[in-house]
Amino acid sequence: MRIQHMHTTPIYPLDPWQIIETEATRAEFARNATLFALANGTLGVRGALDDNEGDAAGTFINGFYESAPIHYPENAYGFARESQTMLKVVEAAEVRLQINGEWVSPTQLAAHRRTLDMQAGTLTTEQTISAGGQTLVYRSVRLVAQSEPALFVQSITVTSEDFSGEVKLWSRVNADTRLKKVSDDPRVGSHLQGQIFDISKQPLDAHTIEFEQATRRSEMALACAVTHISTPLVVPDHPDDLPTEETFIYAYTLQPGETIRLDKYASYATTLQHPRDYLQSAATQGLQSALAQGVEALIKRQQDDWAAFWHLADVRIDGDDALQQGIRFNLFHLYQSVGRDGRTNIGAKGLTGEGYEGHTFWDTEMYVIPALVHTMPMIVRQLLTYRYNILDRARQRARELGHKKGASFAWRTINGDECSAYFPAGSAQYHINADIAYAVQRYVTVTGDTEFMQTMGAEILIETARLWMDIGGYIDGRGFCICEVTGPDEYTALVNNNAFTNWMAQANLRYAVQAVEALKADAPEVYEALRNRLSLLDDEPAQWAQAADQMFIPYDAARDLYAQDDSFFHKPVWDFANTPAENYPLLLHYHPMVIYRHQVCKQADLVLALYLLGDQFTTEQKRRHFDYYEAVTTHDSSLSACIFGIVAADIGDMPTAYEYFIATARMDLDDTHRNVKDGVHIANMAGTWKCVVNGFGGLRVYKDKLRLRPRLPELWQGYAFNVFFRGAMLRVEVDAHGTTYTLLQDERLTFAHGEQEVTVQAGQPLRLPHSAL
Numbered sequence: 063m064r065i066q067h068m069h070t071t072p073i074y075p076l077d078p079w080q081i082i083e084t085e086a087t088r089a090e091f092a093r094n095a096t097l098f099a100l101a102n103g104t105l106g107v108r109g110a111l112d113d114n115e116g117d118a119a120g121t122f123i124n125g126f127y128e129s130a131p132i133h134y135p136e137n138a139y140g141f142a143r144e145s146q147t148m149l150k151v152v153e154a155a156e157v158r159l160q161i162n163g164e165w166v167s168p169t170q171l172a173a174h175r176r177t178l179d180m181q182a183g184t185l186t187t188e189q190t191i192s193a194g195g196q197t198l199v200y201r202s203v204r205l206v207a208q209s210e211p212a213l214f215v216q217s218i219t220v221t222s223e224d225f226s227g228e229v230k231l232w233s234r235v236n237a238d239t240r241l242k243k244v245s246d247d248p249r250v251g252s253h254l255q256g257q258i259f260d261i262s263k264q265p266l267d268a269h270t271i272e273f274e275q276a277t278r279r280s281e282m283a284l285a286c287a288v289t290h291i292s293t294p295l296v297v298p299d300h301p302d303d304l305p306t307e308e309t310f311i312y313a314y315t316l317q318p319g320e321t322i323r324l325d326k327y328a329s330y331a332t333t334l335q336h337p338r339d340y341l342q343s344a345a346t347q348g349l350q351s352a353l354a355q356g357v358e359a360l361i362k363r364q365q366d367d368w369a370a371f372w373h374l375a376d377v378r379i380d381g382d383d384a385l386q387q388g389i390r391f392n393l394f395h396l397y398q399s400v401g402r403d404g405r406t407n408i409g410a411k412g413l414t415g416e417g418y419e420g421h422t423f424w425d426t427e428m429y430v431i432p433a434l435v436h437t438m439p440m441i442v443r444q445l446l447t448y449r450y451n452i453l454d455r456a457r458q459r460a461r462e463l464g465h466k467k468g469a470s471f472a473w474r475t476i477n478g479d480e481c482s483a484y485f486p487a488g489s490a491q492y493h494i495n496a497d498i499a500y501a502v503q504r505y506v507t508v509t510g511d512t513e514f515m516q517t518m519g520a521e522i523l524i525e526t527a528r529l530w531m532d533i534g535g536y537i538d539g540r541g542f543c544i545c546e547v548t549g550p551d552e553y554t555a556l557v558n559n560n561a562f563t564n565w566m567a568q569a570n571l572r573y574a575v576q577a578v579e580a581l582k583a584d585a586p587e588v589y590e591a592l593r594n595r596l597s598l599l600d601d602e603p604a605q606w607a608q609a610a611d612q613m614f615i616p617y618d619a620a621r622d623l624y625a626q627d628d629s630f631f632h633k634p635v636w637d638f639a640n641t642p643a644e645n646y647p648l649l650l651h652y653h654p655m656v657i658y659r660h661q662v663c664k665q666a667d668l669v670l671a672l673y674l675l676g677d678q679f680t681t682e683q684k685r686r687h688f689d690y691y692e693a694v695t696t697h698d699s700s701l702s703a704c705i706f707g708i709v710a711a712d713i714g715d716m717p718t719a720y721e722y723f724i725a726t727a728r729m730d731l732d733d734t735h736r737n738v739k740d741g742v743h744i745a746n747m748a749g750t751w752k753c754v755v756n757g758f759g760g761l762r763v764y765k766d767k768l769r770l771r772p773r774l775p776e777l778w779q780g781y782a783f784n785v786f787f788r789g790a791m792l793r794v795e796v797d798a799h800g801t802t803y804t805l806l807q808d809e810r811l812t813f814a815h816g817e818q819e820v821t822v823q824a825g826q827p828l829r830l831p832h833s834a835l
Contacts, residue, residue, distance in 0.1 A: 063638055063696060064721070070732045076383040081178040081391060081731070086168060091116030092739035097391075097730065098178050098185055099414040099742075100204060101398040104406070105212040105330055106413020109178070109185055112202050112218070113158040113166075118739075120150050121239070122413045123212065125334050125406040126284060127420065127476045128258055128277040132483045140462050142480040142489070147254050148409065148420020150239035152273050152286035154328035157218055159200060160230040161193045172197070180394045183208060183368040184361065196225035198316075206398070207360055208367035212330035213348055217357045220314075221321040231312045231324050233298075235288045237261045237273040238306035242416050250417055250740050261306050264342070268297050270349075271308040272342055280477075284332045285341035287349050291325040327352045334405060371397055374784060374791075375437040377754050381778040388727030389754065392747035395730075397438075399744060400430065404447035409476075411741025418741075421474040421481060424494045424550075425745035427501035428670070429701065433748040436755070436785045439509045446505055449498055450518040452478025453525065456495075460529060463489065468529030469522075471495055486555040486654070490548040492533060495526040496566035500674065503573045507766055510788050516588045520577040524596060527574035527606045530567045534609065541612040549626065551667035552699070553648065553657045557627035559616050562671045569675065571610040575603045623690055626668045635694060636662035647698035663695040665702035666709075673708050673756070677764040685713045697725075700735060704749025711757035711773070720775045723753040755783050759794060763787075768813040771833050772796040787811065792822065800831040 075082050083094060091110065095118035098109025103124060110119035127146045134141060159166050173190040187202040199221045207213040220229055238261065241254055259275035266272055270289040277283070290298070290310060298310040314322045329348030336344045352360065375393055379386040399412025407422040408430055426445055435442045449471065455478030456469035463470055472480040473488040482488025502519045505511065534544040544567060549560035578598075581589035592598070616625040625631050636657075645651040648662070666673075669691050672684045679687075688709050697703055707722030727750050729735060730742045755761045758781065760771030768787045772794060774780065780797040784806065791807035803820075804827040805811055812821045816833020 063693060064718075070728070070734060072384055072387075072728070073732055076387055078383065078386050079179065079181045079390065081180070081387075083176040084174065086111060086115075086171065086174050086176075088116055088168075091118040093733055094176075095119065096414045096738050096741055098176060099395075099412075100183070100185055100206040100214075101395075101413040102206045102208050102210075102212075103398065103400050103402045103413075105206050105214065106399065107155055107204070107206055107214055108414065109176075109204075110155065112156065112187060112216075114153075114156045119153050119155060120415065121153050121155070121214075122148055122420065123151055123284065123330060123332055123334070124148075124401050124409075124413060125476060126151065126282055126332055127280055128254055128282070129280045130254055134483070140464065140489075141485065142482055144479065144481070145253065145483070146280070146419065146421070146476040146479070146481050147241065148416070148476065149254075149258060149277070150241060150416075151275060151284055151330070152288075152328070153234075153236045153239055154214060154286065154288045154326070155204065155216060156234040156236070157202070157216065157324070157326065158232040158234070159191075159220065160232060161191070161198070161225075162227045164193075166191055166193075166200075180390055181365070181368055181372065182361070183364045183398075193225060193227075196227075197223040198225045198229070199223065203357075203361070205361065205364050207352075207364060208398075209360075209363050210329075210348065210352065211335070212332075213352055213360075214328040214330075215352065215357060215360055216326040217323065218326070219321050219323045220316065222316045222318050224318045226317055227315070229314045229316045229322065231314075231322075233290060233310040233312065233324065233326060234307060235271055235273065235286075235309075235328075236307045237263070237275055237286075239275075250737075257306075263305055263308065265308070266346070269310065271310075272345060273308075274341065282333050283338050283341060284330060285345040286328060286330050287342070287345035288326065288328045289349055289353070290327075291353070293323040293325075325357050335403075371438075374786075375751075376784075377751060378780075378782040379754075379778060380780040380797075385724065385727045388731055389750045391731055392727065392750040395742050396430065396433065396744060396747045396751075399742075400434070400441055400445070401448065402441055402444050404444045404451060407445060407448045408744060409741075410744055412744045415739070415741025417737070418474070419481070420476060422476065423474055423745075424491070424497045425701065425748075427494075427497040428674075429704075429745035429748040429752070431501045432504065432756070433751040435505055435508050436761070436787065439505065439511075439786055442501075442505050443509075443511065443514060446498075446502060446514070446522075447518065450522060453522060455479055457525065459489075460532075465529060465532040467532055468527070469495070469525035470529055471498055471526075486548060487552045490546065490556055491550075492529070492544075492547050493549060493560070493563040493566055495529055496563070496570040499523050499526045499570040499573055500566060503569075504763065507763055508787055512584070515577060516581065516585050520581055521592060521596070523570070523574040523577045524592075524598065527571050528602070530571060531602075531605060531609060534567070536612070537614070541614040542609045543614045549667045550670055550701075551626065551663040551665060553660075553662050553664040553696075554626065554630065554667070555654070555658055557629060559614055560627045561615050561624050561668050562626075564613050564615055565671050565675055565678075568610045568613040571606040571613075575607050575610075578603045621690075623687060624668060626663070626691070630661060633659060633661045636660040646696060648696060649698065661694050663691060665695065665697065665699035666705035667691070669695075669709055670705050673705055673712070676712065676762060681713055684709060688713060688715075700729060700743035700746040701749070703729070704746060704753050707749075707753045708757040711753075711760070716758075716773060716775060719753070719757055720777070723750075723757065723775075726750050726753050751783075754781060755785070759783065759796070761785060768811075770794065770801075770813060771816045772801045773832060774798055787813070800829060803828040803830070 095108040095110040108120040331344035411417040460470040545558040711719035782795040790811040793804040
């Protein structure tokens with residue numbers, strides 16, 4: 063079915079670089095707190111109002127979690143044993159304004175404006191307040207510093223236009239942070255309730271407090287040091303001596319034309335980076351570094367850091383302000399949420415909310431990495447380093463699942479252990495192992511990073527290849543089959559020969575063979591050391607190659623279609639015509655067995671293979687499969703629209719591709735799935751880049767060669783993006799008449815423009831007409 067909610071009225075005014083809120087609406091506090099969140103890959107702070115009206119605040123540290131036993135009423139061998147939940151940590155962003163002893167009420171706001179500036183990386187609140195017929199202006203600027211490990215900064219000014227009287231700023235630091243209660247929606251909530259941490263508190267001076275939070279089961283700890291700089295200097299009151307929070311009350315007498323200012327700094331340090339006994343020192347050193355720079359210098363550094371990102375990753379759209387705003391918003395959140403240290407990854411909701419408990423899924427390898435590898439490959443290396451660092455846990459999980467060799471990566475995790483309590487849509491999604499192998503191969507192909515392949519990548523490829531040999535087996539008359547798995551479509555579970563899984567496993571096996579052969583030829587000493595460490599038998603690569611060559615893919619000759627799995631075409635098609643619109647997503651309204659016994663897809667499954675492995679299909683094959691599977695797909699997953707959009711563009715259906723791109727680009731900004739309050743949809747955000755670059759731009763990498771086939775959507779005047787490949791940075795600018803290629807980095811680059819091989823050289827832009835499909 064064609065995706066719904068494509069055309070909506072924008073919630074925020076259209077602006078190419080800013081998201082602007084002009085009304086503080088209580089009903090939307092949680093949604094706006096997600097959309098106005100700030101982060102730096104380590105620290106994330108939700109964009110709640112400064113006074114935390116509506117209790118929408120939340121501060122998160124990437125990779126910082128608590129675990130808890132998973133309780134099954136009916137247990138079984140090999141079930142996941144412990145959950146992991148990313149925690150809300152010390153909240154330091156709350157500041158409330160009091161005027162002449164009275165809290166400011168919404169009725170006193172003569173004007174309200176909040177601006178998320180995506181060029182500057184700041185969130186600014188400006189409010190004009192009427193107090194007894196007199197006027198004050200409240201202004202707050204927030205940032206989560208890109209240049210510091212885990213630093214939040216907030217600068218507040220209150221200016222009197224004609225007001226005379228007392229103004230107080232109540233700055234609160236709260237360490238008793240708690241999670242949402244679990245709900246009927248499996249995507250939201252945690253069983254960790256009540257006070258989660260052991261908390262200690264230590265005042266350092268009149269303006270500074272330090273809290274420590276320690277988990278009880280995962281044995282993680284965190285220190286947060288918070289200080290204030292007041293102008294004019296005043297000594298704050300401390301109204302209560304509570305063990306889990308501290309409030310600083312700064313009182314000022316204000317006259318017309320005067321301004322008071324309060325700068326607030328919060329520095330975090332965790333046992334992810336530091337020994338437990340060094341946490342307080344690390345947090346206070348972070349404060350000292352920030353204070354030495356000052357707010358203005360930190361803001362300037364923030365602008366420079368974001369300018370560097372946009373220089374590499376910006377996608378320019380000429381002719382559609384809504385989509386231009388949408389893609390930049392999505393890239394902004396994608397970059398600020400992604401882990402960059404090799405120890406952390408990126409959760410399905412980034413660092414913006416509690417949805418999916420902060421877990422990492424296959425989203426990283428199938429959505430995030432393809433978007434970043436051509437713009438910021440250094441981050442992709444860190445994401446794949448994270449996978450290598452949890453490889454031992456993946457080996458252990460494979461043994462728990464009964465596999466004698468290989469590694470089975472967790473479907474959802476933070477530290478590498480499986481956290482999915484529902485194995486039909488969790489551990490059964492073995493394709494994640496091939497997805498990771500695909501990402502390794504793509505990264506090495508794009509970057510030429512043989513050092514990564516020799517030290518980490520080859521080992522991942524070998525261990526995932528071994529897993530397929532244990533999961534699958536040969537069946538007479540069919541070939542190598544893989545049974546009892548779940549593909550990307552979670553509305554079809556525990557099937558035999560899911561086509562996507564088998565194709566991706568086939569690619570995984572072949573990548574592993576190539577990696578072993580390359581090691582033997584180029585780094586024999588590395589190969590010997592790895593062979594001995596892994597006890598790799600001489601005949602294993604030949605077995606992988608044979609299994610790949612004999613991989614079974616279900617095919618229906620009467621339909622001239624590949625089946626999504628062995629049984630898919632033997633089920634009745636879901637009754638879409640008589641399903642009420644309010645019953646989507648189906649997972650919240652029907653028992654899984656009702657869904658499983660029908661032809662109905664939650665998201666792109668076989669269609670995803672048409673994109674990832676596109677050189678294995680003709681255009682006509684892609685068109686037939688797209689038409690069939692689109693008709694039975696609900697797009698209940700946010701991961702679906704971008705893939706259908708890319709394939710629609712690939713088969714030349716630009717109007718349909720454009721409709722899917724609209725749904726992708728503005729999904730969160732317009733809250734079309736009605737659940738942004740729980741966090742953004744990171745995979746879909748990465749999918750926005752893919753829609754433009756892989757879809758309209760036609761970017762593919764087949765057989766180690768870069769290929770582009772740009773086409774222009776009818777409603778646009780042009781678009782532009784950058785592509786990194788093998789040390790070169792290529793600028794691609796598309797308009798109605800053709801494409802201009804400009805080499806921004808390196809001396810020359812050879813690639814395919816449509817079916818034509820071309821070479822662009824430094825200082826010599828290349829102009830070419832559009833290529834036919």
